[in-house]
Amino acid sequence: MFGTARKLREAGVLGLNERNAEFIMRLNPRRLYPRVDDKALTKKLALEAGMPVPDLYGIIDNQGDIRRFAEIVADHESFVVKPAQGSGGEGILVITGRSKRKRDSFRLSSGVVITEDEIAHHISNIVSGQYSLSGTLDKAMIEYCVHFDPIFAEVSYQGVPDIRVIVYRGYPTMAMVRLPTRASDGKANLHQGAVGAGVDIARGVTLTGVLKNDLVEEHPDTGALIAGLEIPQWDFILESAARGYEVTGLGYLGVDMVIDADRGPLILEMNARPGLNIQIANGTGLSKRISRIDELYDAGATPAERAAIARREFSVDRQLQML
Amino acid sequence: MTQRYVFVLAMLLTLVGSALFVYKWQVLGFPLSENQEISVWTIESSISFESGPGSIKVNLHIPTLTPGFRTLNENSVSRGYGFSLNYGSGGREAQWAIRRADGRQTIYYRITVYEDEGSEQADTTPPFPPPPAINEPFRTAVDVIVAEVREHSADTASFTTELLRRLNDPSPDPNAELLLSDVESGVDFVDVATTMLAAARIPARMVRGFELSGRQRNADLAPWLEVHDGDRWRFFDPTTGEENLPDRFFIWWRGNEQLVNVDGGSDVEVDFAIQEAHLDAIGIAKSQAAKSGATMFDFSLYSLPIQTQAVYAVLLMIPIGAFVMVVMRNIVGIDAFGTFMPVLIALAFRETKLVWGIVLFSVLIALGLSIRFLLERLRLLLVPRLSAVLIVVVLLMLLISLVSHKMGMETGLSVALFPMVIIAMTIERMSVVWEEKGAVDALRAGGGSLLVATIAYIFMDQGWLEHLVFTFPELLLIVLALVLLAGRYTGYRLLELGRFKALTNS
Numbered sequence: 001m002f003g004t005a006r007k008l009r010e011a012g013v014l015g016l017n018e019r020n021a022e023f024i025m026r027l028n029p030r031r032l033y034p035r036v037d038d039k040a041l042t043k044k045l046a047l048e049a050g051m052p053v054p055d056l057y058g059i060i061d062n063q064g065d066i067r068r069f070a071e072i073v074a075d076h077e078s079f080v081v082k083p084a085q086g087s088g089g090e091g092i093l094v095i096t097g098r099s100k101r102k103r104d105s106f107r108l109s110s111g112v113v114i115t116e117d118e119i120a121h122h123i124s125n126i127v128s129g130q131y132s133l134s135g136t137l138d139k140a141m142i143e144y145c146v147h148f149d150p151i152f153a154e155v156s157y158q159g160v161p162d163i164r165v166i167v168y169r170g171y172p173t174m175a176m177v178r179l180p181t182r183a184s185d186g187k188a189n190l191h192q193g194a195v196g197a198g199v200d201i202a203r204g205v206t207l208t209g210v211l212k213n214d215l216v217e218e219h220p221d222t223g224a225l226i227a228g229l230e231i232p233q234w235d236f237i238l239e240s241a242a243r244g245y246e247v248t249g250l251g252y253l254g255v256d257m258v259i260d261a262d263r264g265p266l267i268l269e270m271n272a273r274p275g276l277n278i279q280i281a282n283g284t285g286l287s288k289r290i291s292r293i294d295e296l297y298d299a300g301a302t303p304a305e306r307a308a309i310a311r312r313e314f315s316v317d318r319q320l321q322m323l
Numbered sequence: 324m325t326q327r328y329v330f331v332l333a334m335l336l337t338l339v340g341s342a343l344f345v346y347k348w349q350v351l352g353f354p355l356s357e358n359q360e361i362s363v364w365t366i367e368s369s370i371s372f373e374s375g376p377g378s379i380k381v382n383l384h385i386p387t388l389t390p391g392f393r394t395l396n397e398n399s400v401s402r403g404y405g406f407s408l409n410y411g412s413g414g415r416e417a418q419w420a421i422r423r424a425d426g427r428q429t430i431y432y433r434i435t436v437y438e439d440e441g442s443e444q445a446d447t448t449p450p451f452p453p454p455p456a457i458n459e460p461f462r463t464a465v466d467v468i469v470a471e472v473r474e475h476s477a478d479t480a481s482f483t484t485e486l487l488r489r490l491n492d493p494s495p496d497p498n499a500e501l502l503l504s505d506v507e508s509g510v511d512f513v514d515v516a517t518t519m520l521a522a523a524r525i526p527a528r529m530v531r532g533f534e535l536s537g538r539q540r541n542a543d544l545a546p547w548l549e550v551h552d553g554d555r556w557r558f559f560d561p562t563t564g565e566e567n568l569p570d571r572f573f574i575w576w577r578g579n580e581q582l583v584n585v586d587g588g589s590d591v592e593v594d595f596a597i598q599e600a601h602l603d604a605i606g607i608a609k610s611q612a613a614k615s616g617a618t619m620f621d622f623s624l625y626s627l628p629i630q631t632q633a634v635y636a637v638l639l640m641i642p643i644g645a646f647v648m649v650v651m652r653n654i655v656g657i658d659a660f661g662t663f664m665p666v667l668i669a670l671a672f673r674e675t676k677l678v679w680g681i682v683l684f685s686v687l688i689a690l691g692l693s694i695r696f697l698l699e700r701l702r703l704l705l706v707p708r709l710s711a712v713l714i715v716v717v718l719l720m721l722l723i724s725l726v727s728h729k730m731g732m733e734t735g736l737s738v739a740l741f742p743m744v745i746i747a748m749t750i751e752r753m754s755v756v757w758e759e760k761g762a763v764d765a766l767r768a769g770g771g772s773l774l775v776a777t778i779a780y781i782f783m784d785q786g787w788l789e790h791l792v793f794t795f796p797e798l799l800l801i802v803l804a805l806v807l808l809a810g811r812y813t814g815y816r817l818l819e820l821g822r823f824k825a826l827t828n829s
Contacts, residue, residue, distance in 0.1 A: 004820040004824065004827060005814065005815050005820060007827035008815060008819075008820065008823055008826065008827055009815075011826050011827060013815075013823045013826050015813070015814065015815040015816060015819050015823075016656070016816055016819060017653055017812055017813045017814060017815070017816060018813035018814070018815075021810075021811060021812075021813045022813055090759050121702045124704060125702075125704070125705065128704045128705040128706070129705055130705050130755070191760075191764075192760055192761075210825075213821075213822060213824070213825060214825075215825065276823075279823065279826060280822075280823065280825060280826065283825070283826065284826065285826060
């Protein structure tokens, strides 16, 4: 038991207790949480900082406004309904199109048809706070539905493949791609059964995947190879993630991005308590990279400079040297 | 920096907690375990006499220094008499006085004592006694024996033993025989021994007392010999010469004066009655604290009304449950619903007992969940939905109670003790997790809650622990210190070792 703990320590693996006590509590002041917990606010701040985000079609923040729903989506064939303060991808409806027969019926990403009434009920649940972190009243956001870049089409089963970058004090530290599976019901959360694949920060190329706690070479549903996919506009992704630090002020941050076929990388949300599974996906611990950043930390560095340092420091080759 | 503050604070809390604990335990004698009973003896001396025509004054020697015993309380019963306590050469004396009295009078003095091995009382170091004035031919006999005994002994103790051995010899030498010619009782014998020890310039005195055991009427005072070796008083059995004091020998008074002296009365009779009782140790600590004026007891939970005490006996176990919770979640890493839900469930288990508790809890959650899934179809808003679940839970509890009562299983009635709001919230959260993350996650967190509740219950159900925390609430400061330390524990959780195992090979 202690032997395992020592080995993990040597491998620089970060544990939950240490993450909470040393990084989240120290670097993420609670007053800044609304900036990431309220996705409407995140979107506003990100837009102001010039970061790319999916367009916002409308916000419904009280039960009376629910009837505005039809009006908001009138001009859109596809859209996403999500709680502004949701967590773990819960309460998100992805509408990919309208039913051909009836204008007030919609098709979910899974192919299931849903009526406007049902969506209205879902929005009502969101507004009454069913999905909000604290159970308080919430807002429902209706926004642009991302048309995924085909890069991950082969290694995703429906849903939303996204890129998670951990940003420590403004420096991109570790990244992974989260690939939905049939088991994860199209969601990109690793603990729900999505595949996580580490990313070589230097080149933006995927490494081997991890399903639950096991290494996987191929996507369990599509059978396609996971490793070796080259992520487009990697430079821009890293720089945007690094900019998340300026936007939120959080020193330990998870930035979630998706790649749209037309608009390129977009920031979906940011997270003040990013999980630790990214270490399993990358096959390496966070602690060593974190202490390297502490050595190199420069308060005056721009996001682009910080992204460049991350590319220089955290290549897979460099990791091998460190081991 | 924070780390250091937490350590210092935890140290302080532990220090204060343990200091109070040790003080209450060692000094005030609060018992460590429950139902710790101590034997207490009530010794009652009754003095009865015929009153004379004039004023009456009664002097009674009463216990002063009682090695091995502590006094719980003492009192005197005497109608119409003035009472005072004096210190005489033989120790304390109780004095009763009255101007006039008619007929036969009886005065009672009662003392209650309990055994305390550690009760060492400071006694005075006596001066060397002056050589006693003894007439011939006794003088020569004494001198001869003292000289002989001195030849055959090395120190005060061996001198005393040797002396007593000679005096007890069934075929005594002529000198001893001469000295013992007037001896009619044990008291006279000890008197002779004291005189001879005085002749050898050894401070000695007679002590009289009882061996306490059970219930005795007309208990006899036995004489014993006490000899000072220049350092402390030592006890000798006058009939054998061995140095010892019998177990539970309670010393009433010292010296060779009369036990009781009645001025103005005649036909005096003194009678001792001894009675043993068992008192729980808390009671003794309580009155001991009251006597010494320690305010600590005033602030202990035992000073509260009984009903309130019962409430606190339960409440004080919650921190123990919370501590178990901290360990299970932050150090082991088990998933559970709600922060304190398992602790509250464990609290309910105290009434239902473990097996029934788990059965009732599972039945309640299972039934509640299935009804919650039906409610899901109605598409209710959050607050009405939660309220509906709560009402369903209350009804289910009622149903379980009624059904189990009809079936003759009275344990089912205790389902009413489950915290219904907590159960309702658990059902709600479990159903949400079930819908969104699947049955596996929901059941795992539900099982985790039950596991933590069970472990918390096992600790909270320990009678000795409950007694300890109730008697020494300051121990909770130590629990608080431990929780603070756990709050700064940044090591791996036990279950993380398995989770990240793959990373150890890289």
